[in-house]
Amino acid sequence: MIKLYQFPPVFGRNVSPFTLKLETWLKLAGLPYRVVAIRNPGQGPKGKLPFIEDDDGTFVADSSLIIEHLSRTRGIDLDAGLEPRQRALALALQRLFEDHLYFVGVWGRWVDPEGWATFGPALFGGVPAPVRHLVAPFVRRRVRRSLLAQGLGRHRQDELYAMGRADLEALSILLADQPFFVADRPTMIDAVAYGFLANLLLVPIETDLKRAANGLPNLVAWTDAMEQRFG
Numbered sequence: 001m002i003k004l005y006q007f008p009p010v011f012g013r014n015v016s017p018f019t020l021k022l023e024t025w026l027k028l029a030g031l032p033y034r035v036v037a038i039r040n041p042g043q044g045p046k047g048k049l050p051f052i053e054d055d056d057g058t059f060v061a062d063s064s065l066i067i068e069h070l071s072r073t074r075g076i077d078l079d080a081g082l083e084p085r086q087r088a089l090a091l092a093l094q095r096l097f098e099d100h101l102y103f104v105g106v107w108g109r110w111v112d113p114e115g116w117a118t119f120g121p122a123l124f125g126g127v128p129a130p131v132r133h134l135v136a137p138f139v140r141r142r143v144r145r146s147l148l149a150q151g152l153g154r155h156r157q158d159e160l161y162a163m164g165r166a167d168l169e170a171l172s173i174l175l176a177d178q179p180f181f182v183a184d185r186p187t188m189i190d191a192v193a194y195g196f197l198a199n200l201l202l203v204p205i206e207t208d209l210k211r212a213a214n215g216l217p218n219l220v221a222w223t224d225a226m227e228q229r230f231g
């Protein structure tokens with residue numbers, strides 16, 4: 001069976017958007033898998049989670065490359081039959097989620113004092129006190145440095161959240177009252193969208209970004225409906 005390496009749950013949930021995307025894709029594809037919880041992404045081939053170990057012992061890292069690998073080796077294509085325009089829209093949306101909105105969400109959890117006040121204790125609460133006081137600020141500083149290197153971490157928080165809000169409003173307009181983002185059935189982009197929107201809306205970390213998402217009723221209803229089916 002496919003072994004899926006990912007972080008242990010926090011708040012009883014999978015709080016990694018990329019890993020939740022992959023789990024949702026696996027459920028949509030009907031592929032059985034076994035979760036192996038690890039805390040250190042450095043154990044993976046690319047230093048990030050998720051990664052998988054396939055039945056033949058092959059390790060594959062990166063949610064999109066894993067989906068490509070599994071689609072090829074299992075002969076599964078969730079996007080079969082999509083028109084070029086639907087595929088193009090799905091790709092543009094995926095880039096919005098993964099290469100932009102993701103980093104605003106990381107800021108909300110790790111840098112924004114309001115988000116960190118809940119996320120920090122939930123993440124590091126199990127670590128014994130003396131070590132926790134060293135490890136939590138160390139990891140937080142590392143994440144902040146990574147956001148600076150990525151570039152979005154150079155903005156003021158109000159500027160950054162305004163960008164995130166614009167992403168969410170665009171998503172809300174594009175989804176409109178459709179049941180799924182680009183087709184009349186769930187496709188890969190819905191796994192992506194659920195991975196990110198569930199992590200914003202259904203995780204108890206309050207930030208201005210989450211409040212902005214909560215102001216968009218169709219995104220909230222869509223995420224709740226996906227949670228009923230795939231949560």
Ligand SMILES: N[C@@H](CCC(=O)N[C@@H](CS)C(=O)NCC(=O)O)C(=O)O
Pocket residue numbers: 016017018019041047048049050061062063064
């Ligand atoms: N492009 C990668 C991104 C994976 C990623 O950023 N994973 C995060 C968790 S959501 C991670 O491992 N972060 C830990 C770190 O960077 O040390 C994918 O699609 O899998």
